[in-house]
Amino acid sequence: MAFDIKQIQETNAFSCLECGKCTGTCPVARYSKKFSPRQILTHAVHDSHPDMYDSAQLWSCLTCQQCDEICPSNIKYIELIQLLRQFKGIENREATCSHGGILESISRIMTTPDLQQDRLGWLSKDLHVSKDSEYLYFTGCLPYFEALFSDLEVKPLNIARSTLKILNYFDIKPQLLANEKCCGHDFYWNGDMDNFKKLAQANLELIKQSNIKNIVTSCPECYRTLKVDYPNYFGTQPFEVVHISEFIAQKISEKNIELKSPDIKVTFQDPCRLGRHMKVYDAPREVLNHIKGVELKEMSHHHKRAICCGVSGWMNCSQISKNIQSQRLREALATGADTLITSCAKCQIHFKCALQDESLNQDININIKDLTELFAENLN
Amino acid sequence: MAKAKKIAPEFEPRIVVFACNWCSYPAADSAGINRMQYPTNIRIIRTMCMGRVNPAFVLKALEMGADGVLVSGCHFEDCHYSFGARKAAEQYKKLEQIIKMLGFEKERIRQEFISAAEFPKFAKVVREMVEQVKKLGPSPLAKSRRRSEKEVLLEEAAAS
Numbered sequence: 001m002a003f004d005i006k007q008i009q010e011t012n013a014f015s016c017l018e019c020g021k022c023t024g025t026c027p028v029a030r031y032s033k034k035f036s037p038r039q040i041l042t043h044a045v046h047d048s049h050p051d052m053y054d055s056a057q058l059w060s061c062l063t064c065q066q067c068d069e070i071c072p073s074n075i076k077y078i079e080l081i082q083l084l085r086q087f088k089g090i091e092n093r094e095a096t097c098s099h100g101g102i103l104e105s106i107s108r109i110m111t112t113p114d115l116q117q118d119r120l121g122w123l124s125k126d127l128h129v130s131k132d133s134e135y136l137y138f139t140g141c142l143p144y145f146e147a148l149f150s151d152l153e154v155k156p157l158n159i160a161r162s163t164l165k166i167l168n169y170f171d172i173k174p175q176l177l178a179n180e181k182c183c184g185h186d187f188y189w190n191g192d193m194d195n196f197k198k199l200a201q202a203n204l205e206l207i208k209q210s211n212i213k214n215i216v217t218s219c220p221e222c223y224r225t226l227k228v229d230y231p232n233y234f235g236t237q238p239f240e241v242v243h244i245s246e247f248i249a250q251k252i253s254e255k256n257i258e259l260k261s262p263d264i265k266v267t268f269q270d271p272c273r274l275g276r277h278m279k280v281y282d283a284p285r286e287v288l289n290h291i292k293g294v295e296l297k298e299m300s301h302h303h304k305r306a307i308c309c310g311v312s313g314w315m316n317c318s319q320i321s322k323n324i325q326s327q328r329l330r331e332a333l334a335t336g337a338d339t340l341i342t343s344c345a346k347c348q349i350h351f352k353c354a355l356q357d358e359s360l361n362q363d364i365n366i367n368i369k370d371l372t373e374l375f376a377e378n379l380n
Numbered sequence: 381m382a383k384a385k386k387i388a389p390e391f392e393p394r395i396v397v398f399a400c401n402w403c404s405y406p407a408a409d410s411a412g413i414n415r416m417q418y419p420t421n422i423r424i425i426r427t428m429c430m431g432r433v434n435p436a437f438v439l440k441a442l443e444m445g446a447d448g449v450l451v452s453g454c455h456f457e458d459c460h461y462s463f464g465a466r467k468a469a470e471q472y473k474k475l476e477q478i479i480k481m482l483g484f485e486k487e488r489i490r491q492e493f494i495s496a497a498e499f500p501k502f503a504k505v506v507r508e509m510v511e512q513v514k515k516l517g518p519s520p521l522a523k524s525r526r527r528s529e530k531e532v533l534l535e536e537a538a539a540s
Contacts, residue, residue, distance in 0.1 A: 102436035
């Protein structure tokens, strides 16, 4: 895509005061000597061309939005980064895609219309789905994560099973799309707009054919993409999108639900897409507080100051990511909690990966669970 | 003279073979030296070990329009890097699941353990694989992604 100064103006980048708060708050800049959000911005503005700076740094940004929150000039920093990545182009980038690029390949293969996926193998008989419900459970890439990350001892499909169990508990038998594609979140944030649009159009077409009015997601990334990015690019959509934590919070506020009381201390990791991007901070906490016997202890960085899990869009995983993760896990342990609750499959995968480091394992060993798993376990 | 009947050309699959430097590549070599015949549909990529072949490489090959992918290397006991072939077998299990989920036929990929001395096996496996993939027809991605022969010729002409 051609470089367009007008689009940069729209992100407020020209009102930068060069105060450096973005670099001060950035979790990547804390561990990396090279990476500086302020520098990327000043180069983009002053040199007016993204080719002027070392592009590898551009791909280290987590788009976790810490900088947006603290910026006194209201610069939409992550949008600027997303734009610069589009200009720079996905083909000639100097980024390393973690896991050998397999996750990108999977999503790119999904853009082919001729392939009919076989992705519902995980459904068991005790989980109920229907073909004409107004509700859709958007599973996201969970079945693929399950296959790929089996050696990290993560079970991403447990999130999907738990979500279905919860929906069934509230008398909803949602639809599942047999040929659902990746939502395109990673392509969007890595600046690959062609593939993002292909996936989005395919998904919107599938949703339109199935007469769906409500979409429930268990993944904050799908949530953001379906709720914000699809309408931005393809106009207002005839469906509502809710995250499963909002859904549960809504249901428990309407009617008191008796649950088991497990007696555990937990702490909550705000996923950046759910928290800072979508401002959903309270719903997951309401759900946790509703389970009697669960004591919620906040980490030193929480709500809008919560620190990201270290990697986004499967891009540039490095020692810096590991440092961010182990620091975050130390924070979680310092609260005295015995379980870290998160609400994003990727957070879970990344933290469990950090636990693989044997030299650190003693320091940071903590149970990691998804919100849906905890809630589903305690249903009567 | 009667006009020759136009016969539709038979589908010739393109198969990417990842062969390890120590066993399967020498096997392919020996097959040539011993004048064994096997179809010309394969393109061999030599890797140091089968364990180096990340599932991502296989997916990338399919994404770029390969009709089939064969991953071959040493037997477990012969692996020059002790556990490389075992690692490859583990990774291959993941790959099989993903290929199935994405909707490819499972016959499009194959893993074989072929030692340097087993060159007849190499020729046999390639023949079988080509037969198999011919039956399946072109990969759904090949149609949209692969450049046609004509395009390749045009590009080459433009480059020279």
